[in-house]
Amino acid sequence: MHKKQLVPTFRYNAFGINIRSEIELPELPPGNFNAHDVEIQWGDNPEELTDVKGRGVLYQAKKDDFIFRLNSVGSYRAQNGSSITVERLNSATDEEIRLFLLGSAFGAMIHQRELLPFHGSTVVKDGRAYVIGGSSGAGKSSLAATLVKRGFTLLADDISVLKTEAGQPVVYPGIPHLKLWEDVMRKLEEDVTLYPKVRPQLLKYRKPAGEDFINRSAPLHSIVILHSKNTPGFEIKPVKGVEKFNLLKNNTYRYQYLPGLEKTLEHFRMATELARACKVFQLKRPTSPLLLEELADYFVEKIVQKAT
Numbered sequence: 001m002h003k004k005q006l007v008p009t010f011r012y013n014a015f016g017i018n019i020r021s022e023i024e025l026p027e028l029p030p031g032n033f034n035a036h037d038v039e040i041q042w043g044d045n046p047e048e049l050t051d052v053k054g055r056g057v058l059y060q061a062k063k064d065d066f067i068f069r070l071n072s073v074g075s076y077r078a079q080n081g082s083s084i085t086v087e088r089l090n091s092a093t094d095e096e097i098r099l100f101l102l103g104s105a106f107g108a109m110i111h112q113r114e115l116l117p118f119h120g121s122t123v124v125k126d127g128r129a130y131v132i133g134g135s136s137g138a139g140k141s142s143l144a145a146t147l148v149k150r151g152f153t154l155l156a157d158d159i160s161v162l163k164t165e166a167g168q169p170v171v172y173p174g175i176p177h178l179k180l181w182e183d184v185m186r187k188l189e190e191d192v193t194l195y196p197k198v199r200p201q202l203l204k205y206r207k208p209a210g211e212d213f214i215n216r217s218a219p220l221h222s223i224v225i226l227h228s229k230n231t232p233g234f235e236i237k238p239v240k241g242v243e244k245f246n247l248l249k250n251n252t253y254r255y256q257y258l259p260g261l262e263k264t265l266e267h268f269r270m271a272t273e274l275a276r277a278c279k280v281f282q283l284k285r286p287t288s289p290l291l292l293e294e295l296a297d298y299f300v301e302k303i304v305q306k307a308t
Contacts, residue, residue: 011036015110015117015161016172016217023086025098027175027206029215038109040101043085045075054260059104061260066108073097076105081112096199102175107159107254111263116162116270117253120223121178122155122171123147125304129171129218131160133251134226139285139295142184143226145207146296149188153214154178159253162220164273169220176213177206187292222279224303225251228287234298235284245275247282 012019013031021040045067054061059068069075073096075087084105088097110117120133121144132140141157148154156174163170182203185192195205225247229235239247248271249255258264281303285295 007042013215014172015106015115015159015174016163017110017113023097023101024094025102027098027102027177029173029176029213037113038082038084040084040086043077043087045069045077045085045087047075052260053262054257056256059108059257059260061108061257063262064112066112066257066261068100068104068108070100073100076101078105078109078112081109081114084109093200095196099198103159104254108257108261110159110161111254111257111261111267114263114266114270115172116267116274118160118162118223118248119158119251119253120160121157122160122174122218123152124155124214124218125152127218128221129155130221130303131162131171131223132226133223133247138226138228139292140226141178141180142290142292143295143299145178145180145184145188146292147299148178148209148212150296150300154209154212155214155218157209162270162274164270164277167277169274169277170217171220172217173213173215176209176215178209179204179206181205183290184292187290220278222281222303223248223251224281224283224299227282227284229284230287232286234286234295236298236302237282239280239282244280245271247280248275 007022010021010024011031012028014028017038018031018033018036019038020036022042049060052060052062064080066078072090073092074089077085107117120131121140122129122131123144132143134140157178161172179198192205195207198204258267
């Protein structure tokens, strides 16, 4: 057993949070700070929490305490929005450990910190942030990657953390890479052999954004929710009223954790503020073929050019 003082520590900043970690997280931007907001360490986690308020197949939650457990990979315990304890199970690889740490465990921690994690990627053009949301497989990262190739900068992929400051919604910088399926990589003329897989069994790759990443928060202009349809052509419509709030709620990352964490009311307040302060659109695209360039053209014409 290593003595605590011999365990190396790493410093990162993501989602506006200073993170000190015993686990190396090469996906995150490095941080330079003295005081940290969140500590990540290796340790043992209980299989069950007491007095659980919310439960799913892989998680248990109560106020200020949360456990996510995937027996083939690991157990993650987020407490008070200030610590995450990670237990490796079944000889999981470091990549697998990090995948669920930076996903579900971070989602719970962000909720505990009373920020709003949105299930979407964010790109920036001319100082304005555009969040691209939608269900899994809707094409969020694919559209973001196509826009980045056209001169947009990436602010976040998969999880975009939002907060309203002095009446203005902002998006914090997230993880500076894109997770893309092999067919999308080939469509973007990327050599998949140059990039690591997200998981060994998946044909999905992690592409670092490099200089195409902007590591500072940006004011939010609009949220665009992608949907697929079985007819040709693209369609877009602005969303208003209750439908606007419901789309924000339904695209909140790991929304199902909120009742157990006793954060539902706080989320309602944040989503209501956000709905008042930003534009929301629904953009429908054909299920196939994969019209990335055409979709990017439509996005720029209907959303970005009208913002200038």
